[in-house]
Amino acid sequence: MTLPRVQILALGGTIATAPDASGAMQMGLGADDLVAAVPLLATLADIRAETVSRVGSHSLSFDQIHALAAKIMDLDVDGVVVTQGTDTLEETSFLLDLLVERDIPVIVTAAMRNPALTSPDGPGNLLAAVRVACDPWMKAHAKALGVVAVMLDEVYAAADVQKVHPTRFNAFASPQTGPLAALVEDRLVPLSLPVRAPVEAARKRLGKASEGREQPVALLWLGLDEPGYILEAMIDHRDQLGYRGVVLGAMGGGHVPERVASLVGQLGEIIPTVVAPRAGGGPLLRQTYGGPSSEIALRKAGLLWGGRLNPLKARVLLETCLRAGLDRAAIAEVFETFG
Structure with missing residues (x-):
C-alpha cells in the first residue's frame, strides 16, 4: 500500500x-x-x-x-x-x-x-x-x-x-x-x-500580496473612558510613526467612547481604519444605535467594518490588503464579505 x-x-x-x-x-x-x-x-x-x-x-x-x-x-x-x-x-x-x-x-x-x-x-x-x-x-x-x-x-x-x-x-x-x-x-x-465565501472572495482581490512590502498596522483596544491620546498621536504624527492602517477593538456591536468619536473619525479620514469587535468576534451592528459614537455614525464617517473577524484577524486581513496595494474602496469590499 x-x-x-x-x-x-x-x-x-x-x-x-x-x-x-x-x-x-x-x-x-x-x-x-x-x-x-x-x-x-x-x-x-x-x-x-x-x-x-x-x-x-x-x-x-x-x-x-x-x-x-x-x-x-x-x-x-x-x-x-x-x-x-x-x-x-x-x-x-x-x-x-x-x-x-x-x-x-x-x-x-x-x-x-x-x-x-x-x-x-x-x-x-x-x-x-x-x-x-x-x-x-x-x-x-x-x-x-x-x-x-x-x-x-x-x-x-x-x-x-x-x-x-x-x-x-x-x-x-x-x-x-x-x-x-x-x-x-x-x-x-x-x-x-x-463558510468559505469571504475567504475565497478576499483571495480574488488580494492577488499576489506576497510580492508586496510590509505594511505596519496598529492594533488599538478601546476601553472604558479612553482619553484618546494615542489616537491624537497617530493623527498628528502619522508619517513619523509609520503605520499604514489601524484596527480598533471596539465595544459592543461597534461603538467607541463618545469623547474619542471625533478623533476616530479623523483617523479614518487619513488612514484605513477598521472597526472590529473586542468581544472576540461575531457580526457587528450596522444600523441600530444613533449618536456620534454609534455604528451608524462611524460607518458614515468612513470607518471600515470588520464584520465577524476579531481584532487580531482583522489586522491580518488589513495588512494583507495593504500589502496587495488595494485602495480604501477595495479594502472595504473585502471586509464587507465577512459580514
Missing part, C-alpha cells in the same frame, strides 16, 4: 522546546526531533520533515508567513502540517488561509505543554494533525475547508479559531462556530463545513 506523502514544516514554539541548564525552556528542537518522538507517524504516512525556523510564534513576522505560504504552494505532497507556537496560531493560520489555495489538507498545530512536563500534548497533536491530513473526508473536502488548526483531537477553521486561555491545556476553541470535526479512536468525525 502506498502511504500518503505528508510534509511537516516546523517553525518552533513550545512544541519544539528543550530545557537548558537552568531548567528554562529554550527553542531548539527541529522537525526531525518532532517526528522521532512519534513513531506511529511512519505507519500513517510517508513523512518528509523540514525545519523552517526555530523561534517562538510571538516573534514570527508577516514576511515569514508569506514565505511559508509560497513554500506550501510549491510542495508536491498529499498534505502539509505546520508546527509552531500557540501565541499567534490564530493569526498565522488565518494568514495562510488567505494566501494558500491547494486541494490538499493544510494543517497548523502546536502544543500548550512543553516536552519537559508530564503528558506534553505536542506529540499527540502532531499525530492527530497527520491523521487528519490522511483522512479521506479531509482530503475530499480540503479545498472547501481551507487551512485548519488541529488541537486536542479537534479541527478548527482558520478564520474562526481563537486562543481563549493563555495557559490552559484546552486553550483553543472556535466560539462562533465550534469545531469542524473531531478525532474519535482512529476515525475523523465530521461536524460541519465552514
